[in-house]
Each structure stands twice: as C-alpha cells, then as structure tokens.
Amino acid sequence: MRVFQFGFSTNADDPFLPHNYIPNCVAFTGTHDNATARGWYLEASKKEQESCRKYLNSSGKNISWEMIRTLWASCAGLVLAPMQDFLSLGNEARMNFPGKLGGNWNWRMKPGSLTDPLTENLRTLNKVYGRTSNKKIENLDLDEIEYQER
Secondary structure, three states: OEEHHHHHOOOOOOOOOHHHOOOOOEEEOOOOOOOOHHHHHHHOOHHHHHHHHHHHOOOOOOHHHHHHHHHHHOOOOEEEOOHHHHOOOOHHHOOOOOOOOOOOOOOOOOOOOOOHHHHHHHHHHHHHOOOOOOOOOOOOOHHHOOOOOO
C-alpha cells in the first residue's frame, strides 16, 4: 500500500513516490484517514509543497488531478483515489479524522457532481494508462501486496 501524500517528506528514495513503486502494490492519492489531495497540499509544509511541485512538474494549481494522473501512469497494479480528489475538493470534504470523536464520515457527494466532463476525463485517463481492463491486476497477488507504513 503506497499513499502518494507520504512521499514528499524525505528524498527521492521514498517508497511512497511512484517511481519507486512495484507492480504488486496498491497506490492511493490518499485514504479515508488522510486529508484530500488538495487539502494536504494546502496544509503541507513549504518544503513538501515545493518537493511535490518539482516531482509533478507543476504549479500546484490542479494538484489533485496531477497526483491522480501520476498514480495512473505508475506501475502499481491497482490505483485508487477518493472521489473528493476527482472533484478537487479541499479538507472541507475530508472523510475521517482518526482519533477525533464525532464529525467523521459525514461527507456525501452532492447530486450532480459526477458530470459528463468528469466521467469523460476518467474514461480517458483509464484508456491512456491501460487501466480499462484487468491487465495490470491479472497477476496482482493480494496476499503478497507490499505494505509500507509511515
């Protein structure tokens, strides 16, 4: 399990950076326990923001989609992103705050959020990176997934 957000606090050898992924892993922009991609970026340290922008060759303006695209292009057998990242939402849409009593699991996608342009972007992204079939996950051994902890 590789969480992209965790990759910007060390160096280029960090296992959470996509160029260090292995095919038998599952990669996420973030999980239900993390900030949204946009929220993470806005709250990250200046050093992490700069590292992220350099890694993605980005201004940071479309950080959620840039992170998603980079994961989809990786060799990871399975890639996932929370809907909040596809919608480029900030931490107002965060799902869970571990250790916090109350206020968790309240986010709901608003009706009409899954627009035709968003659906087409997702379809294109999956076609471009060969994720429209099970090719990348045919040999994925779920019992042997490499797990990285931060």
